[in-house]
Amino acid sequence: MRSEKGIVPAIVVWGFVALLLLPAAAVALNGMTTEWDGTVLPTGFTTAWFHNLFEDPRMSQAILNSLLISTATLVLSALVAVPAVLAGHFYLPVLDRCLAVLVILPYAVPGIVLGLGLLRLYAGNFGIVLTGTPWILILAYVPLGASFYYVPMKNNLRAIPAREIFEAGYLVGASDLAIIRSIILPSIAPALIVGFVMNFALAISEFVYANLLVGGLFPTLQIFMNVLRGGSGHLLSGVIAIYFAILLIATSIVLWATRPKSAAEGQ
Amino acid sequence: MSFVSLRGLDKHFGQTAVFTGIDLDIERGEMCVLVGPSGCGKTTLLRTVAGLATQDSGTITIAGRDVSRTAPQHRGVGMVFQNYALFPNMNVEQNLSFGLEHQKRPKDEIRSRVAAMIELMGLGQRAKARPTALSGGQKQRVALARALIMQPQLLLLDEPMSALDAKMRKRLREDLKRLQAEIGFTAIFVTHDQEEALVLGDRIAVMHEGRFSQVGTASEIYNRPASRAVAEFIGEFNVLDQAMVRAAFGRDTAKAWALHPESIAVEAAVPRDAAVDKIVATAVVTDRKLLGSTVRYQLAVGGINLKSDQLNKPSRALFQPGQSVCLVIDREDVRDLDS
Amino acid sequence: MIQSASAGARLAAAIVAVPLLLLVLLFELLPLLAVLVNGFLHDGAFSFANHREILASAFQRNSFVNSVVLSLATSLIAVAASLPIGRALHTMPVRVQRIVMTYANFGANFTGFPIAFAFIILFGLSGSFTLLLAKAGLLGGFTIYSKTGLALVYCYFQIPLALMLVFPALDAITPDIEEASRLMGASRFSFWTRIVLPILLPSLVGSFVLLFANAMGTYATAFALAGGNANLVTIRIGELVAGDVFSDPNLADALATLLVVALAVPIAIERLIARRGDRDAQ
Numbered sequence: 069m070r071s072e073k074g075i076v077p078a079i080v081v082w083g084f085v086a087l088l089l090l091p092a093a094a095v096a097l098n099g100m101t102t103e104w105d106g107t108v109l110p111t112g113f114t115t116a117w118f119h120n121l122f123e124d125p126r127m128s129q130a131i132l133n134s135l136l137i138s139t140a141t142l143v144l145s146a147l148v149a150v151p152a153v154l155a156g157h158f159y160l161p162v163l164d165r166c167l168a169v170l171v172i173l174p175y176a177v178p179g180i181v182l183g184l185g186l187l188r189l190y191a192g193n194f195g196i197v198l199t200g201t202p203w204i205l206i207l208a209y210v211p212l213g214a215s216f217y218y219v220p221m222k223n224n225l226r227a228i229p230a231r232e233i234f235e236a237g238y239l240v241g242a243s244d245l246a247i248i249r250s251i252i253l254p255s256i257a258p259a260l261i262v263g264f265v266m267n268f269a270l271a272i273s274e275f276v277y278a279n280l281l282v283g284g285l286f287p288t289l290q291i292f293m294n295v296l297r298g299g300s301g302h303l304l305s306g307v308i309a310i311y312f313a314i315l316l317i318a319t320s321i322v323l324w325a326t327r328p329k330s331a332a333e334g335q
Numbered sequence: 336m337s338f339v340s341l342r343g344l345d346k347h348f349g350q351t352a353v354f355t356g357i358d359l360d361i362e363r364g365e366m367c368v369l370v371g372p373s374g375c376g377k378t379t380l381l382r383t384v385a386g387l388a389t390q391d392s393g394t395i396t397i398a399g400r401d402v403s404r405t406a407p408q409h410r411g412v413g414m415v416f417q418n419y420a421l422f423p424n425m426n427v428e429q430n431l432s433f434g435l436e437h438q439k440r441p442k443d444e445i446r447s448r449v450a451a452m453i454e455l456m457g458l459g460q461r462a463k464a465r466p467t468a469l470s471g472g473q474k475q476r477v478a479l480a481r482a483l484i485m486q487p488q489l490l491l492l493d494e495p496m497s498a499l500d501a502k503m504r505k506r507l508r509e510d511l512k513r514l515q516a517e518i519g520f521t522a523i524f525v526t527h528d529q530e531e532a533l534v535l536g537d538r539i540a541v542m543h544e545g546r547f548s549q550v551g552t553a554s555e556i557y558n559r560p561a562s563r564a565v566a567e568f569i570g571e572f573n574v575l576d577q578a579m580v581r582a583a584f585g586r587d588t589a590k591a592w593a594l595h596p597e598s599i600a601v602e603a604a605v606p607r608d609a610a611v612d613k614i615v616a617t618a619v620v621t622d623r624k625l626l627g628s629t630v631r632y633q634l635a636v637g638g639i640n641l642k643s644d645q646l647n648k649p650s651r652a653l654f655q656p657g658q659s660v661c662l663v664i665d666r667e668d669v670r671d672l673d674s
Numbered sequence: 675m676i677q678s679a680s681a682g683a684r685l686a687a688a689i690v691a692v693p694l695l696l697l698v699l700l701f702e703l704l705p706l707l708a709v710l711v712n713g714f715l716h717d718g719a720f721s722f723a724n725h726r727e728i729l730a731s732a733f734q735r736n737s738f739v740n741s742v743v744l745s746l747a748t749s750l751i752a753v754a755a756s757l758p759i760g761r762a763l764h765t766m767p768v769r770v771q772r773i774v775m776t777y778a779n780f781g782a783n784f785t786g787f788p789i790a791f792a793f794i795i796l797f798g799l800s801g802s803f804t805l806l807l808a809k810a811g812l813l814g815g816f817t818i819y820s821k822t823g824l825a826l827v828y829c830y831f832q833i834p835l836a837l838m839l840v841f842p843a844l845d846a847i848t849p850d851i852e853e854a855s856r857l858m859g860a861s862r863f864s865f866w867t868r869i870v871l872p873i874l875l876p877s878l879v880g881s882f883v884l885l886f887a888n889a890m891g892t893y894a895t896a897f898a899l900a901g902g903n904a905n906l907v908t909i910r911i912g913e914l915v916a917g918d919v920f921s922d923p924n925l926a927d928a929l930a931t932l933l934v935v936a937l938a939v940p941i942a943i944e945r946l947i948a949r950r951g952d953r954d955a956q
Binding site: 228229232233235236237238239240241242243246250251254255257 | 385387406407408412413414416418420421422423424425433434437438481482485
Binding site: 273 | 679693694707763765768770772774776777778779780781791834912916923933938945
């Protein structure tokens, strides 16, 4: 296979990537055109739509809200999920198994179903009203995003290898906490960064909960997109293009964080 | 009272014994080697001495202190792990200073001790390198340095050379012996390589299925194996049970025999002065291999296969496969096996 | 696990995990329970009435059929597509693999409005590709607003997800295995059907189940593309909650329960296969 590598695999792979990026490119293009109706390629280009967007108070509000929720989710999930994964890996195998099952939950129970449940519980039926506030979103996103920490962290811990390093740390006299703080956490930094970014991406891409539980009371970027649905396609394209740009930055960060450390960096 | 003392250590996993009836005494400054095939329990025993695993019963005493239930941090042991377990986010110096920093030693002292250890281990060029940039041999030396810099009373080594090639192993073996002579640490070294055990060990414990088959010096183990298990593991013994002895040499014996290949002399014909205490038999050469300084013959005697090693002296003629030869063995070279 | 950890350390570890477990309880498990319980409430009494009503309605049954067919089809296509892409990717240097896999990761998450709208731009009534295809005479009756159109959009995020799930398993097909197979005279077809597929089958089945669940649970994308017109289970649930005319919370919960049950079966099977696979690998 190696000698026959040739051009075919490259075509398949890069073709795949091109198709993946095509819709994003199309949207971005649409956000920059004056006229793209009934023709294969746009006829006029303008940055007017982006200007409009940046002057539209709804847009700045939506971006701000989204960034707020996403950052809060990122921080809270880090504080809550990272210690739990470490606790399961080093001390409590039972917890570890529970966390492994938890990772499947978002697939087994779709967002629309859990969204319903959240509505039943926190819209005032039991005296608690969280719906309509950003809190319901943040608190609901955190357990969903926990799996984005679990998988990369477990892989990284297995690769280091974490258990022997822990024992080595013991034998030179360090306490559990010191070992976790000074050795384990820095060594799994790539996994942590992946988790941060994925949680951020989850929060900023989420629509079902946002629409069902908060809607216009605290409009996120995705809600704003829904609002713009009926109107000018170019404006909506602009919003989507900005959203894609944010995701692109996030992708790049993940790529950078998970780069293999070259031997030269040892010097 | 010896420096390190293990008494009646026992650990079971369900019905299987991981190790049982372990009694061992190690004097100060001694290198004791635990050797045995994979799965015999030697690594678990080592980890138990370190405190990283717990025994079901028995005691562990180090320098007069009973540490059977003490946490690993407080036993005064250091350990070199099989895969080194170097701290990946720290360079060599930081790996070495980590433990000292946790003892809250003054910075100057830490710096000088780290520098001295790096010098001793020949790691000067790589002092600022991270583990990923080190070779296998260098990683091993850092792991050893990290353990030694804490001045442990007992150093534990878990097959530290198994990931290295033969040449590197020889070199590091010599380095280890030299260090031990210089620093004078007491150590337990676990390996599955019987040659390594014989070279390194002041005291050797041969382990088989969770038990010590024999404990002794290299010479004792090699020349007077106590049992079949030991004979089959150490050296390249020809092990014959009573039936095989009868078939090969026509003798009835009370115990099984173990014969070193080098104690079976191969002659062209029966020597005229065959004394009474020599065992003589005719055999056919089935195979011959040149191993450099020795020639190894595979011989068939009365249906039994034996290995014989002869010095490859230029003056000696080599025997051909298929040739009929005469074996001469000194009775006192035969090891009687107890079990 | 650290075998020698003290009881105190274990207790501290348990305490540290409590916040996450609490959030899981309050925002995942209890809501699920609420939905399940609510589905059984009909006019204040505990019964299967809601579920029966749903199953009796041809329209609702159809939504299940549509959802299942759509999910099965896109999952199969995704798994099938991921194999050649994965194999091709395997031959590329690690640097390239990382880049492509990271983009696949995000492709798998490009769901909802952004992707639906992007496809409308490309394939909508006056979209670029629609025009191109029409000019080339290849369009046929295709429109993005049809079931096929929906399937196309689903494939966009299903295929990268399939790649992410299947790619690690391809490590098992080493170049050595391939060379050995070639030396023994096996054709490419033989190689694929008698060596690759059997080795990969457990992973493929597991991936397929996750893809199926992913597609069944998709709401935002379908909603963005077709609004209430798509007859899918998730859309029907959404309508029963938020629609003015059709609002019936208990019915919505019953439908949601049925959806969860429909997913629980394949997932339970997948878990069993995964556990057996782990045991075989010992």
